[in-house]
Amino acid sequence: MRLAxxxxxxxxxxxxxVGFFLVQRRMSLIGDGVGHVAFAxxxxxxxxxxxxxxxxxxxxxxxxxxxxxxRARRQTAxxxxxxxxFYTGIAAGVVxxxxxxxxxxxxxxxxFGSILTVTNGDLILVGLLGIASLALIALxxxxxxxxxxxxxxxxxxxVPVAALNVSLAALVGVTVALSMRIVGILLIxxxxxxxxxxxxxxxxxxxxxIVLAMxxxxxxxxxGLTISYYANLAPGGAIxxxxxxxxxxxxxxxxxRPVAR
Amino acid sequence: xxxxxxxxxGGVAAGVGATGAGVSAETAGVGATGAGVxxxxxxxxxxxxxxxxxxxxxxxxxxxxxxxxxxRDVNLRVERGEFVAIAGPNGGGKTTLVRLALGLERPSAxxxxxxxxxxxxxxxxxxxxxxxxxxxxxxxxxxxxxEVVAAGRVPRRGVLRLLRAEDHAAIEEAIARxxxxxxxxxxxxxxxxxxxxxxxxAKALAGQPELLVLDEPTSGVDVDAQESLAALLDELxxxxxxxxxxxxxxxxxxxxxVGRIVLVRGGIVFDGDPAKLPISWHDPSHVHS
Numbered sequence: 001m002r003l004a005x006x007x008x009x010x011x012x013x014x015x016x017x018v019g020f021f022l023v024q025r026r027m028s029l030i031g032d033g034v035g036h037v038a039f040a041x042x043x044x045x046x047x048x049x050x051x052x053x054x055x056x057x058x059x060x061x062x063x064x065x066x067x068x069x070x071r072a073r074r075q076t077a078x079x080x081x082x083x084x085x086f087y088t089g090i091a092a093g094v095v096x097x098x099x100x101x102x103x104x105x106x107x108x109x110x111x112f113g114s115i116l117t118v119t120n121g122d123l124i125l126v127g128l129l130g131i132a133s134l135a136l137i138a139l140x141x142x143x144x145x146x147x148x149x150x151x152x153x154x155x156x157x158x159v160p161v162a163a164l165n166v167s168l169a170a171l172v173g174v175t176v177a178l179s180m181r182i183v184g185i186l187l188i189x190x191x192x193x194x195x196x197x198x199x200x201x202x203x204x205x206x207x208x209x210i211v212l213a214m215x216x217x218x219x220x221x222x223x224g225l226t227i228s229y230y231a232n233l234a235p236g237g238a239i240x241x242x243x244x245x246x247x248x249x250x251x252x253x254x255x256x257r258p259v260a261r
Numbered sequence: 262x263x264x265x266x267x268x269x270x271g272g273v274a275a276g277v278g279a280t281g282a283g284v285s286a287e288t289a290g291v292g293a294t295g296a297g298v299x300x301x302x303x304x305x306x307x308x309x310x311x312x313x314x315x316x317x318x319x320x321x322x323x324x325x326x327x328x329x330x331x332x333r334d335v336n337l338r339v340e341r342g343e344f345v346a347i348a349g350p351n352g353g354g355k356t357t358l359v360r361l362a363l364g365l366e367r368p369s370a371x372x373x374x375x376x377x378x379x380x381x382x383x384x385x386x387x388x389x390x391x392x393x394x395x396x397x398x399x400x401x402x403x404x405x406x407x408e409v410v411a412a413g414r415v416p417r418r419g420v421l422r423l424l425r426a427e428d429h430a431a432i433e434e435a436i437a438r439x440x441x442x443x444x445x446x447x448x449x450x451x452x453x454x455x456x457x458x459x460x461x462x463a464k465a466l467a468g469q470p471e472l473l474v475l476d477e478p479t480s481g482v483d484v485d486a487q488e489s490l491a492a493l494l495d496e497l498x499x500x501x502x503x504x505x506x507x508x509x510x511x512x513x514x515x516x517x518x519v520g521r522i523v524l525v526r527g528g529i530v531f532d533g534d535p536a537k538l539p540i541s542w543h544d545p546s547h548v549h550s
Contacts (some may be wrong), residue, residue, distance in 0.1 A: 024402055143420030146412040149399040149464070156363050157416035157468060158386025164420070204448050205405045 003123050004115040004182060004225055004235070010130035011179045011191065012221035016199070016213035017137050018175045019192030021168055023200075024148045030067060030169075031189030033082045034176045037063030037089035039185050041177075042110050043096035052110065053125055056180055061173030063089060068169035072162060113184035113236030115229060126178040133174050140167055145206060182221070184236035191217060194243035201250035216246045313377025314338045315472050315504045316362045320371035323357055331357045333528045334371070339506065341471070344498045346515050346535075347508045349525035355508050358525055359476060362506075363391060376471075387416035390465030394477045398461055400449055406460045407445045410435050413464030435466040439493060455486025459493070466497070473497070474506045479513060491515045 022028055041059025045052030063085050070081035097103050109117045137144075143164045146154040155161045172192075179188045199212035224239030231238075316339040324330040332354045339345055349355045360366045361373050364380035373380040376388060383389075390413070392398075402409075413435070414428050424432075436445050439459035449457055458478060465473055475494075479487045491514035498505050498518075507515055516522070516535050524531035524538075531538060 024399065140420055142412065142415050142424075145404075145408065146415040146420075149402055149404065149409060149412050150393060150397070150461070152365070152397070153391045153393055153465075154412075154416070156365065156386065156391040156474075157389055157413075157470075159416050159420060200403045203403050205446075206403060206408050209403045 001115060001225075001229060003118045003120065005222065007118055007123055007126045007178075008182050008221035008225050008235075008239075009218060010126055011175075011182050012218035013214050014130050014133050015175050015179055015183075015188070015191040016195040016217035017134065017210060018168070018171045019196045020206075020210050020213055021144050021148055022172065023193055023196045025151075028193045029189065030064070030082060031172060031176060031192045033067060033086040033089070034060045034064045034172050035180075035185045035188045036086050036093070038173075038176050038180055038188075039093035039110070040089045040096065041093075042107075042180070042185070043093040043100065043102070046102040047096050047100040051121070053122060053177060053181065057129075057174065057177035059089070060176040061170050064169040064173035064176075065166055068165050072165060108234075109184075110180060111184050111186050112234040113180075113182050113187070113239070115182075115225060115235050118181050122181055126181070129174050129178045133171055133178075136167065136171060140164055144168060182225075182235060183239055184234070187236040187240045190240040191220070191243060194240065194247055195220060198243065198247035198250040201247070201254045216243065216250075220246060312341065313374065315341050315343075315376060316506070317374040317377075318358070318362060318368075318371065319373075321361055321368040321373050322370040323354075323361055323366060324369050330369070331527070332361070332525075335361075335525075335529055337362075337523065337529060337532070339504060341504055342502055343521060344494070344505045344519045345507070345521045345523060346512065346519040347506060347523045347525060348510065348512055349530075351510050353526040354528075355510075355525040356476060359474060359506065359508055363389065363474065387468055388471045390468055390470030390473045392461055392465050392473070392475045392478060395454070395458065395481045400457050402449065404449055405446050406436060406441050406449065406452070406463070407432065409449065409460050410445075410463045410467050413467035415468075417468045431469060432467050435463040438466060438497065439463040453486070454482045455489065458482055458486065458490060462490075462493070466501075470503060472504045472506070474508070476508045477510065478507070479509055479511070479515075484513075488514045491518055494518065 019028075019031070022030055038056040038060040041056035042052040044050075044059065045055035048055065067081050067085050070084070094103075097107065108114075143159055146159050147161050147164050151161055175192065176185075176188050179191060183191050195213040195216035196209065198216050199209045203209035203212050220239050220243040224242045225235055227233065227242070228235040228238040316337065318335045318337045321332065321335045322330055323332045335358060337358070347355050347358065357366065361368055362375065362380060364373070364375060364383060367373075367381055375383050376385075378384060410432050411424070414424060414432055417431075418424055418428050433445075436442055439462050441456065441459055441463060444452060444456065449460060452460065462475075462478075478490060482490065494505055494507065494515070495518040497503060507519065509515065512522070512535075519535060521533065522531065522535045522538060523529055
């Protein structure tokens with residue numbers, strides 16, 4: 001349980017920080033697509049007898065960067081690139097898992113999250129990746145903001161937009177891999193997006209939106225994990241429902257204070 | 262092509278005259294020799310021989326693959342310190358012309374130079390401030406005016422470096438120049454369309470650009486805001502000596518302030534002093550080629 005809370009704390013902070021830039025750039029669903037690629041990675045891990053978190057990390061970072069490159073070169077429309085990677089990922093996952101003979105209950109822990117199956121090894125990996133992700137966001141924060149406000153204007157003025165987009169895609173891949181054990185592949189995207197749209201109901205600046213979203217993400221994970229522990233529910237579902245409730249509460253707060261800053 | 266350039270070329274001369282030096286007139290002569298090699302040489306002139314134009318298109322054409330050409334054989338030279346309006350009907354190719362000039366598209370024929378370098382390979386792009394159409398900007402982002410303007414400092418300072426005192430000073434100055442000092446901490450969503458426009462102009466100014474390009478800045482902004490936008494740009498042009506290219510499908514208030522109007526319809530059909538523009542052409546949607 002302590003392990004789950006420690007990992008959850010990292011996930012709750014990193015997912016909304018990355019998610020902010022996805023929401024602002026109308027790429028909210030990319031986390032979902034990358035989650036499905038991570039599923040193929042998990043399956044490959046089972047088949048090869050390697051840690052599924054590691055193989056999922058490789059698959060999700062690779063998938064996210066592939067989506068971005070397809071989009072950037074305008075070879076396919078953004079949603080088509082997403083669909084291509086999305087369905088290939090889940091199909092490859094099902095095929096690999098059935099080949100490994102692992103279409104069983106263990107799989108549910110990856111699909112919907114689990115408190116009991118997380119290990120010390122997971123915590124170390126998630127901790128290192130989480131700190132690295134937050135550091136990378138802090139490093140390229142100004143560039144990401146510039147590209148978010150006006151991507152082409154930034155490109156014209158010499159901001160390395162392509163490199164920033166690939167960094168953001170890699171961050172999405174890492175976030176998916178590290179959130180997988182707690183929230184589950186099918187609900188990862190929700191933890192990247194819901195705290196951000198909840199925060200933006202009551203925020204007054206970019207900085208306040210990100211900080212509030214991280215706070216809502218953290219609170220959703222803690223409350224969700226607690227409920228899931230005592231009520232013996234799948235943690236992913238509980239966490240995401242708490243985040244959805246936070247959106248409802250934020251909307252209510254905004255409605256009651258129409259001139260709030 | 263001949264239609265585009267010859268009758269109106271007094272305008273080019275007027276533009277050159279405005280920047281002063283006789284050297285520029287000579288440069289214009291070189292540019293006018295047009296074809297291939299000559300144009301290339303004019304674009305990438307060695308230091309010391311003459312001042313390169315800010316923007317120079319020489320015999321530039323552009324077509325999307327499998328489509329009819331959008332622009333044919335465009336020759337356009339914008340000198341340092343000019344304030345130019347590029348107008349023309351929608352679909353006439355003025356946005357394409359600007360995208361070529363900024364190196365966002367490559368010409369299918371001819372050459373395009375920016376600050377004397379090939380437009381697609383300009384070394385210091387932070388010299389350019391580009392303001393796109395309102396609909397393409399992140400106006401719905403939950404950002405304050407200061408956050409928007411600070412983002413405009415990124416090209417000059419670099420993505421990975423922390424902002425220094427001089428950067429913060431440039432940001433505050435840009436906010437003051439567009440008259441938003443009282444609203445620096447306000448979220449964009451609480452500003453009027455005209456004020457949001459000014460916030461994004463301040464964003465472009467924060468990078469202290471030598472060239473400011475505005476694409477359809479008046480769309481979606483009311484008439485009063487258009488009037489004050491034109492006056493603001495005039496003031497920026499006079500006080501900052503920045504070269505301004507203003508792209509619009511209508512002239513409106515800007516006509517009184519610019520030294521030169523370029524009408525684009527598949528090519529350049531007029532280039533000169535706004536006062537010399539035939540009266541029937543003042544509504545550019547009715548331009549006849």
